[in-house]
Amino acid sequence: MFKIIGYRLLVSLPLLFFVTALTFFLVSFTPGDPAVVILGQNHTPEEYQRVREQLGLTQPLLVRYGDWLGDIVQGNLGTSIFNQEPVVAILNSRVGVTLSLVLGTTLVSTLVGVGLGLASALRRGFLATIVDTVSLLGFALPNFWLALVLVAIFSIGLHWLPAIGYVDPATSPGDWLRSLVLPVLVLSAPIIGVLAQQTRNAVLEVLDRPFIQTLRAGGASPASILFRHILRNAAIPIVTVVGLTFVGLLSGTVIVETVFALPGLGGLAVQATSRHDLPIIQGVVFYFTVIVIVVNLLVDLAYAWLNPRVRVA
C-alpha cells in the first residue's frame, strides 16, 4: 500500500509542474493586459509603464515563472495583481466553500445514487423504471432552472433555506449545513442518475455470475452476499465514477456558485481570468491540481482495498 502511495506521489510532482507551467504560459500569451485593465483606456504611456513595472510584467516570462516556483517552495503563491492581497489568503477564504460543495455533492449523490441503483438491481421491475425516470430527469433538468424552482419553494415560499450565500461552519454549523442544502441538491441531481444506473448495471452483472448462486446454495447470509461479494465486486466501476465526478465538480460548480452567490474557487477563477490576474489563476490551478492528485490517490487506494490484485500489479 505504501508503495502505491509513494509511486503516485512521485508521479504527481512532474504533473504538478507541467500543469502549472502550461497554465502560466498559456495565460501569459492570451490577449489582454492587466495594466490596461487596471488603468482603463485613458492612460499615459508613463502610467502604463509604471504599472507594468509595479506588476513585474517587464521581466522575462521564464524569470517570472521561476520566481513563482521559488515562492511556492516557501508556501507563497504571490499576491493578487489588483489588491495586493496574498493569494494564499484569498484561496483559503474560498476553498472551504468549494470543498463543502464538492464533498457534500459527492456524499449525497453517492448515497442516494448507489442506494437507488442497488434497490433497482435487487428489486428490478417497477423500481428500475423509477430509477431510469429519475436518471433521465436529472440529466434533462438544467441546473439553473432546478435552482430557481428550489429557491422559489424552499427559500421564498417556505423560508426554510437561504436563497444565496455561504456560512462558515466555524460561525454556525447549522447555518453552514442549511446554506449547502440547495446547491448540493442542484449539483447532485444529474450525478445521482449516473451513479444509480452505473450501480444497477454493475450489481446486475455480479448477480448473474455463478459464484453468487453458489454462495446462496451454500447458505451464505443475504447480508454477507450483498456486502462482501456483490457490492465489493461491483464497487470498482462505481468508485471510478465517483472519483471522476469529484474531479468534474471542481470546475463544474461555477454556475451554481453564481446562482447561489457562493464565494467558491470556480467563481474566483472566472473573475481572475476576466481581470488577467495571473497569480490568482495560478493559485486556483495549483489548488485544483493538488486536490485532483489527492483524489486520484484515494481512488487508487480504494481500488487496492477492493481488489487485492491491484496491489500486486
Added chain:
Amino acid sequence: MVRKVAKFMLVLLLASLTLTACGSDATTATPVVPTTAPAQASPTTAPAATTGNAATTAAATTAASAATTAASVATTVAATTTSAAAPRGQTLTIAVAAYPASLDPTKNTPTEEPYMTLAYDSLLQFDADGNYQPLMATAWKWIGNDFKTLELQLRPNVKFSDGSTFDAAAVKAWFDVQKKTNGSGSTGLDSAEATGPLTVQIHLVQGNPLLPSFLTRNWITGDIACPAAAANPALVSTATCGTGPYMLDAKSTVTADTYTYVPNPNYWNPNAIHWNKIVLKVVANPQAALDALKAGQVQLIAPADTAVIDAGQTAGMKLAGVELNVQGLDFLDREGKIVPALKDARVRQALNYAIDKDALSKVLGGGKGRPVSTQFLPGSDGYDATLDSYYNYDVAKAKQLLTDAGFANGFELTILSAPFLGFDTLSQAVASYWQAIGVKTTIDSKPSVAEFLTGLSSGKYGVAVAGLGATTPTLITYNCCFKPGSAWNPSKTPVPDLQAIIEKLAATDATQAGPVAKQVNKYITEQAWFVPVLATKLYFLYSPKISGVTPTATEASPNILNIVPAQ
C-alpha cells in the same frame, strides 16, 4: 436482509431531504451572508464596467484643466450632522453587482463609493437639493479669485477608527499620498498645506471651481484615511481606517464576495449609526439578488437590473431611482471624413427628427424610459427641460432637411454597436427609422467593452451607440464627453463656438453656473452632436422593512448611511 439494506438506503435518502426542511424562518435566520451592491456611478458616461472609470477620469481631467478666474467665495455652513438616537437595526444586507479591486480610497472610483462611504466620512457632502453641506469640513472658502486654493476648516474632536486624531496634519498626509501614488483623485492637485491644527488648504495646479464636489462621497477624493495608512497605504488595501461610522470586519469579509462592516467605536456621531452590521454582498446574477430580497436575506439591491423590477414590485418590494443615462447615438464623424453627409448639421438634425422617440421609449430600456432630445438630465447645471422635446418625430421635416442638405436620395453609414446594455436592439430600431428616410444603415456590433471602446477612437465609424447621460456639472461632462479628443468626441478638431462657452463656464462660480451651462446644452442639442433617444433611471429595489433609500438628482446612488429600519 437485502430488504433492510434497501430500507436503510431509503432512510438515508429521506434524511438528506429532511435536511432541506428543517430550517427556520428566513427573516430571523439570514445565515447566508447578507449583501449589498455598489451603486454603479455608471451608465453616465460609458457602457458597462468602464462607467465608473470614465466618471472618475472626467473628474480628474476637469480638476486638471478647468479654467480660472472668479470671485472669491466663502461658504460656511453651521449645521452639524447629528440625528436623534434611534434603536439600531441588526443587519442591513445590500446586494451589489460590483466589487472594488482594492479598498484603498486612492485607487477607487465612484463605482466603489458604497464601500468607501461606510468607512470614510468625506470632507463635504451634498444635501437632497444638491447644495454643499459640511461633514468632516465644517466650513470652506476659496482663497483668492482664481479657484486654485480652497481652505477647509476641519471638524474638531474626531478620531479615526484606529483611535488616532483627525486633524489638518492627517488630511495633508493623505492628500500627499494621493499625489505621491498618482491616485484617482490626484490629477490637478498641487499640494495640501496644514495652516493650523484644524485648517488645511488644498492647492490646485489650475483653477477649478468644482473642487468642492470632488470632496463629497461621490468622488472619493475627500475620503481621508488615518495617519498610519498615510505612512503605509497597503494597510487600507484590504482593511479600512477612516472617520466613517463603520469599519471593515476583515474576519467576516471574503474578497470580491462579502464585505462586512461593523460600527466604528470611535465615531464622532454615534447617533448616526443605525445598524449593528452592514454587509455588502456581491450578487452578480440579478435573479439571485431578487430571490434573496424576496426571501428576506437582503434588504436592498443597489442597483437593480430593470429585468427584475416588475417582479420585485409585484412581490411587494419598493422602488427608487433617478435618471442617470441617455441611450442614443453619437455622431463621431461630424467632420464628414467617413460619412460626408454627417458634416452638415441639417443631416444630423434630420436623423434626429426621423426617430419616434415616444414609441422607442416604451419598448426599450425595459419600457421605463423617457423620450429625450438632449444628453443633459436633471441634476446637471446644464439641464434645460425645454430642450427635452427639441426633436419631435417628423418624417416630412427630416426628408426636407436631407433635401436641403443635398442628400435627398439618402446615403449609407455604419453604426458602431455592442450587444450589452441593449445597444444592439437600439441600433436596429434606429436603423429601421433611418431606412424610412433613405439612409441605409449597417450595424457593426463589437462583442466586448474593450473592442467597442477601441472602435470609438479608431476613426473608422461615423456613428456609435452611446450611453451618456449628463447629471454631473457641465464642466465635468465636457471634459469626459464633449471636449475634442475625449471618449465620446474623438475628433481633435477644436470647436471655437463651444470652447468660448466653456471658458466662460470655467470662470464662473459653480453656484452661478446654470445659465452658462445651459448654453452648452443648447449648442450641442441644436448642432445635433448626438441622437438622444430615451433617458433611463438607475433603480434601487428595497424591502419595506427599511427606509431612507433616497437617490437624488445630484447623487444617483443613495447614501447607505441614511438607510434606517422602517418604523
